[in-house]
Structure formats: C-alpha cells, structure tokens
Amino acid sequence: MKTIQAYRFALDLTPGQERDVLAHAGAARVAHNWALAWVKAVMDQRAAERTYGVPDDRLTPAASWSLPALRKAWNAAKPVVAPWWAQCSKEAFNTGLDALARALKNWSDSRSGKRAGRRVGFPRFKSRRRTIPSVRFTTGAIRVEPDRMHVVLPRLGRLKLHESARKLARRLDNDTARILSATVRRDGGRWHVAFCVEVERAERTPARTDSVVGVDVGIKYLAVLSTGELVDNPRHLVAAQQRMRQLGRALSRKSGPDRRTGRRPSNRWQRAANRLGRMHARVANLRRDGLHKLTTRLAREHGTIVVEDLNVTGMLANRRLARHIADAGLAEIRRQLAYKTSWNGGRLVVADRWYPSSKTCSGCGTVKAKLALSEREYHCEACGLDIDRDRNAAANLAALAAEYDTAGSGPVAARGAIRKTQLAGREASKREPGTASAGRTGTVPLQGGTADRVLAKAHEKVTVVWS
Structure with missing residues (x-):
C-alpha cells in the first residue's frame, strides 16, 4: 500500500548555515510579495477601468493565478526586482510563488462556493518579522x-x-x-x-480484528473507551500556564517593536520572546506526543473504532472552556485516527454530530429529551441504569457500529441526521408506531410512521471510513 x-x-545549523536558510526564506517572501502586488495592481486597474465605462473586451488583460504564470512573470521581472536572485536556489522563489497560487485559488473557490468550510480571505503580504521562515525544495x-x-x-x-x-x-x-x-x-x-x-507500507491487521471500541473524547478525561478504560487528560497548557505568565510579564517589560513609530525591538526583548516561544513549542510537542501514542495504540489494537463528529469550532465559542478544549486537541485525535486505521488495516466509523450518544441509555436504548452538561451521571428512568455520562456515550458509540453490517456496503451518508433528538433504533423497533413511551418521562414520542422508518433514520447517522 x-x-x-x-x-x-x-537540525543543528551553524551560524553560516542559518544565514543561508534565512536568505532562502527571505527570497521566498520577496517573490510572494512581488507577485501579490502584481496581481493586486492588475485587479485594481481592471476595477478602475470598469468605473470609467471601458468595455470588458478592452480592459487590461487579467493576470493568471496559476503557478506557471506567476513563475513566468517573476522570471521576467527578477533582474530588476531582485538583482541578487542568483545567490539563492530557484526553489526558494518557487516556494513563495506556490504559496501565493494556492492562496489565490482558495480565495477564489471560497467566493464561488467551490470550497467548503470557513470563508477564506484575500492573501496578505508576508512580514519579515512576523512570518515563520520556511523554504521547500x-x-x-x-x-x-x-x-x-x-x-x-x-x-x-x-x-x-x-x-x-x-x-x-x-x-x-x-x-x-x-x-x-x-x-x-x-x-x-x-x-x-x-x-x-x-x-x-506493508499490509497490516490490528491485534484484535473483531474488536469494536467507542471513543468518547472530552476535557475531564481525554478519552473514555467503551472497554471501561479512562485516558487521563494531561492538560499540558494548564501545567505550563504559570511559567508562561512569568515569561509574558517579563516580555512586556522589554522595549518591543512599535509599528507606529518604526521602533525596532531590543535584543533583550528578542531573547525574552524566544524564551516564550520555546515554552509554547514545548507544550505543543508534549501534546503531540501524547496524542500520537494514544491514537497509535488504538489503531494497532482494535479493528473498528467509533468516534463522534464534533463541532470543535463551535465548542471553542464557549469562553469558559475554550482554553481547555484547545489544549485537549479533540479534532487532532480524529484526524490521526483517520489515517492510522487505514495504515493498520482497521476501520474508523464517524457518528454524526447530532447522534445522541450522551442522551441515549446504553442499557435499554431510551433517549432523553434534555441532558444538561452539568449532569455527569446518567440516570435512566426507564430501566434504572446509573452510569457515568462519558462511559454511557462510549458504550453507545460502540453499539452503533455493531448494529451495522458494513462489509461490502461502502460508506453510509452522515449528513442525513436531523437535529431533533429521536428514539434509538433498538428501542423504537420494540414499540408500536406512532405511540410514546407509556409511563416514561424524559423520552421523545414518535411523530408517526413505522418503526422501520425510525430505524432508517438511525442508519443515516454514521460514516464509515474504510482502510
């Protein structure tokens, strides 16, 4: 495969090698900024000509945004724009032009609706001090x-x-x-x-091919498995918060850059900024290491892994929990599981974000209409089950994958789920169509139709990512 x-x-670079790498990164930035200025000038010229009533066939020719076109324009202008161009590799200039071509395409596709997700803005010029130096060969x-x-x-x-x-x-x-x-x-x-x-890569199979595990991620515990295992959340950012505050206060006392007056940062400010940056990098490295170890272990051990499609961007809007959610890296867990399950011959099942894994009783399948975030223990009024909220959700995720025989059936659409909480397919199939749960409070009555239709809706709530 x-x-x-x-x-x-x-890398361990010598001072001379570091200067050479910085020169190549600066060359990439120069090529990017020149090409962006050229594209903007052409766009502004065409917009101005339209205000004068110039017909479209007589407008200034549009500038192509493709990488070959940008490279051709740069090669024609570089003797004047960058007379030192021969001192750097051509790959340095290609790095900046390629980044601009991708950014312009993403902006255009976002405006036309071809690109899904958050709206992409128009590319901006790269700053010498604020841009991360990078060059690609x-x-x-x-x-x-x-x-x-x-x-x-x-x-x-x-x-x-x-x-x-x-x-x-x-x-x-x-x-x-x-x-x-x-x-x-x-x-x-x-x-x-x-x-x-x-x-x-050699073809591999998980240690337990028939094993199905539901993974419920969170803040108190990084992951709660349907097997009963609790993976602690190390909270690396919280542990380093005190030291970061000290470094931040020390940085604020130094003479930093000022764009209004053109003041350049002092050497002490630069050293303090480097210390703070190294602390942030250490936290990121610790978090990355822990997530890789967790996802690798799960992918190598279990044949089927079930996770939820969480709206992490929306969760970050909660100002009380945003820092802890970002520190946990919930979206990174799913991203790593997606490719590691394929590497190890497993399968990743993604439940729709509207699937009520926390509201559903893992014992009888009864679904609660409401479940506050402060309720950490799940109590089922139908069967009397008392279980931890996260363990209940993990068990429901594992059961969701077990209900579907996906061998040879291909992916199942995940966007068919509705936002209104419905009865689980197992419980709905036991009741008469069009009736509510007699004597059971906290459940949602059926809105008519047969149990097969309810079960069909439940089938729309998973996506299967094949190996």
Whole structure:
C-alpha cells in the first residue's frame, strides 16, 4: 500500500548555515510579495477601468493565478526586482510563488462556493518579522547521508541533524520510500527539516480484528473507551500556564517593536520572546506526543473504532472552556485516527454530530429529551441504569457500529441526521408506531410512521471510513 508520509527531524545549523536558510526564506517572501502586488495592481486597474465605462473586451488583460504564470512573470521581472536572485536556489522563489497560487485559488473557490468550510480571505503580504521562515525544495540533490546524521539539500549543502534519521534511511535503502520534497522551517526557536515521502507500507491487521471500541473524547478525561478504560487528560497548557505568565510579564517589560513609530525591538526583548516561544513549542510537542501514542495504540489494537463528529469550532465559542478544549486537541485525535486505521488495516466509523450518544441509555436504548452538561451521571428512568455520562456515550458509540453490517456496503451518508433528538433504533423497533413511551418521562414520542422508518433514520447517522 502506497501512501504519503512525513518524516520530521531537528537540525543543528551553524551560524553560516542559518544565514543561508534565512536568505532562502527571505527570497521566498520577496517573490510572494512581488507577485501579490502584481496581481493586486492588475485587479485594481481592471476595477478602475470598469468605473470609467471601458468595455470588458478592452480592459487590461487579467493576470493568471496559476503557478506557471506567476513563475513566468517573476522570471521576467527578477533582474530588476531582485538583482541578487542568483545567490539563492530557484526553489526558494518557487516556494513563495506556490504559496501565493494556492492562496489565490482558495480565495477564489471560497467566493464561488467551490470550497467548503470557513470563508477564506484575500492573501496578505508576508512580514519579515512576523512570518515563520520556511523554504521547500522539490528538485535537486535531496538525500540522507550514509551516517544518517546529515542531510544534503540544494544550495544549502550538508546539514547536521540533531537526531538520527535511521527510520527514513532504512526505507530508502530498501527502496520502499521515495523523497518527494524537503521543507526547512523554524519552529519554536529550532530549525527542522520535514521530508514528504512516498512510502510503500506493508499490509497490516490490528491485534484484535473483531474488536469494536467507542471513543468518547472530552476535557475531564481525554478519552473514555467503551472497554471501561479512562485516558487521563494531561492538560499540558494548564501545567505550563504559570511559567508562561512569568515569561509574558517579563516580555512586556522589554522595549518591543512599535509599528507606529518604526521602533525596532531590543535584543533583550528578542531573547525574552524566544524564551516564550520555546515554552509554547514545548507544550505543543508534549501534546503531540501524547496524542500520537494514544491514537497509535488504538489503531494497532482494535479493528473498528467509533468516534463522534464534533463541532470543535463551535465548542471553542464557549469562553469558559475554550482554553481547555484547545489544549485537549479533540479534532487532532480524529484526524490521526483517520489515517492510522487505514495504515493498520482497521476501520474508523464517524457518528454524526447530532447522534445522541450522551442522551441515549446504553442499557435499554431510551433517549432523553434534555441532558444538561452539568449532569455527569446518567440516570435512566426507564430501566434504572446509573452510569457515568462519558462511559454511557462510549458504550453507545460502540453499539452503533455493531448494529451495522458494513462489509461490502461502502460508506453510509452522515449528513442525513436531523437535529431533533429521536428514539434509538433498538428501542423504537420494540414499540408500536406512532405511540410514546407509556409511563416514561424524559423520552421523545414518535411523530408517526413505522418503526422501520425510525430505524432508517438511525442508519443515516454514521460514516464509515474504510482502510
């Protein structure tokens, strides 16, 4: 099975090598800003001509936003715009032009409705001080040295790694991997190189192929499994909050940059900003490490994993919980499970965000009409079940996957679910059509129709991501 995978390694650059990398990143920024100014000038000129009543066939020719067109325009203008262009690799300029071409396409597709998700704004100019230095190489000499502690990149030469690249080197030696590109980027005060590699992965199967586990993510516990396991939330950001406040107060006392007066930051301000950035990077690395260990273990052990389609963006609107939700990385768990289940031969089932996993009783299937967030214990008035709210949700997610025989049936649409809480298919099939649950408070009565129609609605509430 061929797949695209990234290998990221920290670098130990000499001062001269760091200057060369910064020069290449600056060249990418210059090419990006020049091309953006050129595109904006053409767009503004055409808009002004329209206000003068100039017909469309006589307007200034539109500038193409494709990467080949931007590269052609840059090659014609670079002797004047950047007479030093020969000192940097052509890949540096291509990095900035490619980023602009992607940004313009995303903006255009977002305006026309072709791109789903949040609205994308028009590209902005890159600042020398606020932009993260980065340069990507797609051609030329890109290789890992035999000692596995050095890499070779075009124009930058031989760079020392902070850690061994043996995992990537083994695949390259066995002809099971092919490097597509290499990106050098400064993150958290340290330089990294990331290789985009086409990898030939061996077919694998989970340790327990028939195992089905429901995963309910949250804040108190990072994940509650239907097996009864509770994965603690390490809360890395909360643990580092006191130190971050100290570093932030120290930074505020230094003489920082001022765009109004043109004042440049002092050296002490820069050192304090670097200390704060390293602290943020440490928190991010700790969070990433914990999430990778959790998702890898789940993907290797269980054949079917069921998660919810959470609206994390909407959850972040809660000002009381936004910091804790962001610190948990709920969306990252699902993203990692999506590709790790395919790597390990498993299956990921995504329940619709309107599926009432917390409101449904895992014992009898009764659905509550309302369940406050403060109610951490689920009490079923129908069967008398008392269970932790998160364990109940995880059990319902696992049962949801067990009810569907998806072998050979392909994906099941997830957007058919409605926002109104309905009875679970197991409980609805036991009752007469068009009747409510007699003597059971807190449940939602059926709105007419047969039990088969209710069960069909429940079938619309999952998406199956195949390996």
